[in-house]
Amino acid sequence: MSTTTADHGRMPRQISYIIGNEACERFSFYGMRNILVPFLISSVLLAYLPEGAARDTAAKDIFHTFVIGVYFFPLLGGWLADRFFGKYNTILWFSLVYCAGHACLAMFENNATGFYTGLFLIALGSGGIKPLVVSFCGDQFDQSNKSKARLVFDAFYWIINFGSFFASLLAPLFLRHWGPAVAFGIPGVLMFIATFVFWLGRRHYVNVPPSGNDPNGFLAVVKTALRARAPGQGRPGYVVAVLGVALAVAMLLLWALSVAGLAPSWWPDFGFVITACLALGVVIALGGWGASLQLERARGAHPDAAVDGVRAVLRILIVFALVTPFWSLFDQKASTWIIQGREMVIPHASAWWPSWLIKDAAQMQALNPLLVMLLIPFNNIVLYPLLRRMGFQVTALRRMGWGIAISGVSWIVAGALQLWLDGGQQVSLAWQSLPYLLLTFGEVLVSATALEFAYSQAPHAMKGVIMAFWYLTSTFGSLWVLLTNFGIRNEAVLGRIADTGLSENAFLMFFFAGFAFVAALAFAAYARRYPMQDNYRAAA
Template identity: 65%
Template sequence: MPPQIPYIIGNEGCERFSFYGMRNILTVFLMTSLLLAVPEPLRKGEAKEVFHTFVIGVYFFPLLGGWLADRFFGKYNTIFWLSLVYCAGHACLAIFENNIRGFYTGLFLIALGSGGIKPLVSSFVGDQFDKSNRSLAQKVFDGFYWIINFGSFFASLLMPLLLKNFGASVAFGIPGVFMFIATMIFWMGRRKYVHVKPTAKDDPNSFLKVVLTALKTPRPGQLNLGLFTAWAGVVLAALSLVLLKPTGIVPALCSALVLVMGFGGFGAWLQLDRATAKHGAEAVQGVRTVLQLLVLFALVTPFWSLFDQKASTWVLQADQMSKPEWFQSSMMQALNPALVMLLIPFNNMVLYPLLERMGLRITALRRMGAGIALSGLAWIVVGGLQLWIDQGQGISIVWQILPYAILTMGEVLVSATGLEFAYSQAPLAMKGVITSFWNLSVTIGNLWVLLANSSVKSEAATAYIQTTGLSVTAFQMFFFAGFALLAALAFAIKARSYSMVNNYRD
């Protein structure tokens, strides 16, 4: 095992404590303090929008971090300097607890810092391995994900109590201290890391250059359908900026980005062979692999729609359940990381070997498809609980353990597996960017949540939901469950045609 791994793991444990420490009390703080000026009937929706807008930012900025690292500064330097930005964001939350503009500035800085380093830390882990010891990499990625949840567990358990008993300055300040400790731990290992130099800037066959060549190269007697498709995406993106502006600038920008990427990627796919003469067959095949990878990432986005709502929709449901007086609704989230810490070793030592002995080959893509389906099942269960609540029946918060357990198994299968999968499939010059695209799937997942919340506010949608006999909350829960189950089916179909590659360094 590379001796530098403990520094990265220690850094990640403290950083995740800091992030989840502030994130898991954010909805409650918004509802009870910062948004008190918002009328009570609208406050719940406003708090959910702020929360998911923040999460969108966190998983949008990985694109910036990956681009800076792969083209200019390398992973270590980018992680270190953005970590200091991250620390400044925590300081703003602690200082500006009663100032909405200062508080939102802190959220922006945390989104920039946390999002910017998010793809780089996991891909930096992969850089410490090569093809000779790759077998250890998946174990370390599992350990990496385990320590994430170790930090999250204690943050979820302690921060709600600190917020209640000591106020927002302490509850948001302590995560800032842990982020500073995380930065120092990472800095201490600087002389032991394997530093892979950024090469994307000088690569004549980079992903973007191959795509642009494919789009712009004419072929006599043939319509340039790919370029037309890409421009159609630009036009639709411009329209989305106008049409979605009422939902907020962040959802509008993210929707525009998704349209440009989706139509541009599909346009390049249609005529990728046109780039072969300039860039060579190997570079073109690498781009083809990346585009297939992005389709799989897109099909994972519904999972994140469901998963991240445990910190908003599920917390608000828990408020309606009976529980001990000392127990805060947001503390229920501590169950998720606790289960992750149990399930990762259980899966690796018991479940996967047992399934292998039964003749069932457990591939990365099979794990991920099953995880998406499990998230849909969890939301069917939580929707059933909501039906009980809507009928006026008293229900204990203990019932939420079941959907948490199902969703957490789905998380382990999707997220822990996806980290190593994204790294191993990415070309050597694109490790940071591809891991950024993996994180971007979380942004798009939260974008679906914002768009769904916005759509149910319309009179037509409200009238239709009333005809079903369901409350808006229950209807949305079953809608998201169906969304995930359809995505799991599409993922399974696409995965059958995907060819795995091994892009670890020699």
Template identity: 80%
Template sequence: MSSPVTPAPQGPMPRQIRYIIGNEACERFSFYGMRNILVPFLISSVLLGYLPEGSEREAMAKDVFHTFVIGVYFFPLLGGWLSDRFFGKYNTVLWFSLIYCAGHACLALFEGHRTGFYTGLFLIALGSGGIKPLVVSFCGDQFDQSNKDKAKLVFDAFYWIINFGSFFASLFAPLLLRNFGPAVAFGVPGVLMFIATVIFWMGRKQYVNVPPSGNDPDSFLSVIRTALRERRAGQGNAGTLVAWGGIAVAALMLVLWALKAVGVGLAWWPDSFGFVITACLALGVLIAFGGWGASLQLERARGRHPDAAVDGVRAVLRILIVFALVTPFWSLFDQKASTWIIQGNAMVVPHEQWWWPSWLVKEPAQMQALNPLLVMLLIPFNNLVLYPLLRRLGFVVTALRRMGWGIAISGASWVVAGVLQLWIDGGAEVSLAWQSLPYLLLTFGEVLVSATALEFAYSQAPHAMKGVIMAFWYLTSTFGSLWVLLTNAGVRNDGFKAMIVQTGLSEPAFLMFFFAAFAFMAALAFALYARRYPMQDNYRVAT
């Protein structure tokens, strides 16, 4: 006689979740509100008044914006480390949120003071980046086996609230800048960030606080160190030499930057390679050479660490190659808040057309609201219509295929943007409504790449390495903006400028087609690597 099946417990929704969701709604509005007006503000502000109006000022505004984005997606490494090793998620989120608020205050108070304003950008990058890897996982900590069925509803609400906040911030922040000036336009997001912090603090007595894990002897870096240090009789140390070579190259880059900064003449080291570009390149060299070297000697870590930890590191190293091939996508995506706004400023807002919502959309920067709106529409369309249709037609819709096509489609969006730029350069009055088409293609690419990449990485990485994967995922945006800064630096080179002139294209049109080609090459490389990628399945076994 079989025993009756005990139904799974259906615990209640944790009451403290409302504080976390409320915090996320206000924080996302504050972030996208300031981010989406940063470039148009800088172009017209006294902060860049030392540059002539036109392409030079626009290029510098792009540099400032993408340097800020680099910081936002680099500092999750710091926030995650402090949380895991010392302070726990709640304390780390609260303290970084206060730094975040201070940054907003600097933007509002120092709109005409270069040092004060840039300090504000640094503090926002530090605060936003510091909490970025923690809020979602802190939300997950509030659930246990009794109510884990409610977690999916909350994570869906998280994704929805991010796009909800981005949509309204993209619509209204440019209007605040237009009608009330930068102090109000940056001040309102600051007020919302303060409200977000207060809401988060209000739930302090109800939260489940998982203590920091401290020093894990079998962590990702611990296994890497063991693999590189372990010596085996009769075996060479090629991996160690590769890793040390990467360290030497990275250190040399930083030394060359420092010498250039103090006035030492180094004609062959580019003047435009400032600290941010140099530091990001050095970080990329460390990751690439360190990962390559470790992969050559990884088996030496067995015995010193559990097999699961060693296999997990190898899985992460394979995923890093996938992530590296995704970075060109982010170089295209994040330019919708810089290059595409600049292009929109040269287009005509079709107020005279009956179908144009003139009562609401008055500024080119507001076109960014299309992105979160389309995300909320395209995700259910893909899941309910497109993917089932492709499966019925016999196409296997794997995660890697979706990501590869997403990169290629993002490249197509920049071909369309380049064609629009050719019309503008030819003297035509181009309606701003035409930007809807590249926004549609870019957002479709985003849904295929971004949402799929997290699903892919989660399935490929063992449980103990999932936090490491999230840290590296955020770095893909950092390196995406690095490619933009490198391209902008190249454009300032006389030889590169001469080459652009020979093509007969304007600088904006050339760069748009350049980034499109960059994405297509990345998509091809991605497809070739995906064909030999050994898929894993590391979802946990149901209990």
């Protein structure tokens, strides 16, 4: 496979293959994702549960468990690409796994083992390529044409939503009229096309070789810092890191004991997914904190650039952690908001409503990618230049902080609609357009900005892994949803919710809105002292 250099100052022609691949892959992913909850609610897979709240909750749990997997496996994909196989090979192989997962969904709609195997394979394949496609796109640029990269990152996010729009609009119709085999099969065909288009560009890509076992890589520097001793000083960072590993192991052991019925009564039976995610979070949080306490001890054993690079990654991880509440709100548009929409009235009698097309509450999700395609050019052409002329500096971190806060406002509006429904009123599905507009505006400020932020801030040898950590923020976003759903199954908690006079659904909507506001304040406080980096490749 050839390694070419980017044309100076020009848009690399190989970008068209990457963008084409992404458009088809996003149709594939969102096509199945956006019909997953309505399919599960009405399928034989959950027929053992009574219709209503129990089945809705089970469908939400399955959906968010799937999302956790999708955004956990980027760790594996990023590690394999950076360490062994390179981005191109890793993307291609995981794409084939992805195709196999779609085939399972289409063939095993009534078989729980086959269907859930398909979900696992899609989570593995989609997650495996997720941190690499954006990073691989960034590799096609250098210092001479990095201004074009900033345009491509926006275009990249725009094309993601182009595929998502048609998937969100059409997949519920496929499910309604032709059944799950066709509705899940069509996304599978699109994923095969995506893989083929990516393969077609193989002779044109810039292929940055994997770093291999880098003696000055992120983990190598962290290990040196934690193990190093300083005369007359203890090893507080090492103690903190070891404590994190010990707590994680203890959590997993308690989960194993709970499976055997031997766990102590004070340990909540979270299940494996929640427990494993909490254990991972503890290792990352305490391991990162411990490394930061002793990082300067790695100087001398490693080049200053490597130590500074690790310091930059640790700072980025704090930014990422503060973004996780946004994803807990955003991903529920495909679960909680669909369930709310099913309680609403579709205004077919209104002349302005496109009754010939919109026949299902799940199709309201098409508003999200449609609005993204409109808001990205609006922000870049109108809003940001206007703010600059007014004297406001529109930095990446400020955009992300405001995006988190605006997503909280969207859930205040959704909660108000739920109060309307709880009061026995007939509520038009059209009202959901307002929270979708606010949530999408928040998404553009957070997610589209973060694609460039994550790539530009990551040191060269760690770009794949840092992108994997970015996608891991969605795993923890869905973790907060699962933890909340677990918490409200407690009779005491339900009693306190009842005392507020709110329904369970309305209470949770306002709860998540408050969660976002607190996160936005914490994000703003940290962003004020974050030192921005520029880690694009040097011009060839």
